[in-house]
Amino acid sequence: MNLPKSINFANLPTKIEKLERLSQELGTQIYIKRDDQTGSEISGNKVRKLEFAVQEALDNECDYLITCGGIQSNHARATAAVAAKLGIGAYLVLRGKEDSEVEGNYFLDKMLGARIKLITAEEYKNSRMEIMEEIKSELSKEGHKAYILPEGASNGIGSLGYCKAMKEILDQEKELGIKFDAIVTAVGSGGTYAGLYYENHIKNTDATIYGVNVCDDDEYFKNVVLGLLKEISKYTGEEIYVNKEDINILDGYVGKGYALSEPQEIEFIHKLAKQEGVILDPVYTGKAMYGLVEEIKRGTFDKHKNILFIHTGGIFGWNNFARNLVGN
Template structure:
C-alpha cells in the first residue's frame, strides 16, 4: 500500500547501505549478520536522529518556529544532531541537558557548542521531575522576546519524528528486494523508543509480517519500552489516523544488557566494540549500538536466532560518544592488546 507521509525536509544522506559482515557472522556462530549503515546518514549529522528530524523540523518550519528546544543527556546524539540542523537552517537552538556544565566539553557536547546552541543544565533529579515545566518556561521566555519556539521531545520520539523510521523500513524493504535478501529479523538499540516504534509502524503499514523486529534496551527495562512504544503508536493514531491496534502490537524487547545504567559501558561490551572495529572496520558506540550488538551476540548464543536466518542490525550511529569514554576504552584496549 502507498503510505501517506507528513511533509519532510531533506537532511539525511539516504538510502544508507546494507552490508554483510562475514567475520561477525563467523564469530557469533549463528545467523548471517547484515548491518544497515545509518551511521552514514551524514558526517556530523550521522545516526538515526536525523531521519526523525526530517519530519520534526519540517513541522517546526510549518509552524514558523524560530527557536528549536530539545532535551537529553550531556552526550545526547539527538541534541547534537538538532543543534547542527538548526545551524544549517538558520534556526536558534536551546538544549535542556541532564548534567552539569563542563569546563572542557567533549564528544557530542563539543559539537553542540561549535553549532552555537544555547544551554540549560540541570541535575538529574531536577531534569527528571521538572522538564515539562522547564520547557514551558523557555517557550514563554522566547515568546516574550517575540520568538516562536518549537519543542522536540527526547530523541524526537513522538508521533511526527517516528515517521523517519517508517520511511527507513520502506527503504530496507526496497533494498532487500533488489539484493534478493530475505530478512528474518531486524535488531535495533532502544533508548527513547521512536526508532523501534517507527520500524513497527512501517511493518504494520506495509503489512510485512514475515520480519520480526527486536529492540535491545540501553536503559530502563522491557516493560518501560513496551509501554512507551505503544504510547507513540497510539499518538500516531490520534494525529495521523493510522488505526494501529496498539494493545496487540508485539513489542519484542531483549532485556538484560543495560549493565549498571544508561551510558555506563561494561568490559564485555567494550571488548566487542574493539573486535568489531578490527574485524569489520565498523565502529560502534558504548551507549547504544555497543550494548545492542552485545545483546544480539548473547541472544544468538542462547539460540534465539537460527543459523539459516538473516539478521539486519540497525547501526544508529553515535561514534562521538566514544571520546568522552576514552579512559575506560583505553584500559580495555590495553587488555586486548596484551
C-alpha cells in the same frame, strides 16, 4: 499509507553491508544498515526523526528548536546542527554538571552555536518538560517562536522517520535479493523501534522487529512503544492494534546503566571493530549488538535466516572513560 511532508537532511538511502566474519563465527547471516552514515554533524538515526519534526516546526513558523538529553546526547547535537543549517536557533537542556569535560557531542553543541542549560539528573527526571516550557516562554519574550522536541524526537511525528526507513529497507531487500526476517535496533527512547514496528505491521511482512533496551526495562519500553504507535496513527490515519506481548524487547543488556560501560561491552565493541571495520558506540549500538550476539548464542534467533542490525550512530559519544577501557 502517505507520510506527511518532511525536510531532507540525511544522506539516504544508507547502505546495507553483510558482517561476513561475524556471520561465519556465529553460523547465521548478519547484516548492518549504516544509519551512522546519514551525515557528519547530523550522523545517526536522530536526523531521520528530525526531518519530520523540524518540518512541522517550520510549518508552524517557528524559529527556535528546544530539546533535551544527556550531556552527550546525539539527538541534541543533531538538533543543533539542523538548526544551524536552517539559520534558526537551538536551545538544549542537558543533563550534566557545570564542570563536565567539553568533548564529544557537548563540544559540538557549543561549536554549532546552541544555547545550553545544564540541569541535574533529578531536575531532568522530574522537570525537564516544565524547564523547556519556561525557556519557550523566555524566548517568546525575546520575539521568537519556539518548537519543543521531546527526548530523542521520539514522539508520533518524529517516529515517522523510521516508518520511512522501513520503506527504504523493503526497497533494498528487492535490490539485494534478500529477505530480512529479523530487524534489531537499540532502544533508548522508543521512536526508532516504534517507526520500524509500525511500518512493518502495516506492510504485513514476515519480519520480527527486536529492540535491545539500553536503559530502563522491557515493561517500560513496551508501554512507551504502544503509546507511540497510537501517536503515529494520528499522522497516518491508520491505527494498528497491537498487544503488549507483540512488542519484542530483549532485556538484560543495560549493564551498569544508561551511558555507563562495562569492560566486556567495550571489549566486544573493540573486537567487532577489528573484525569488521565497523565502530559502534558505547551508549546505544555497542550494548545492542552485544545483546544481539548473546541472544544468538542462546538460540533466540535460531528461527531467523537473515538478521539486519540498525547502526544508529553515536560515534561522538565515546568519552574519556570509555576510551580508556579499550585495550590493544
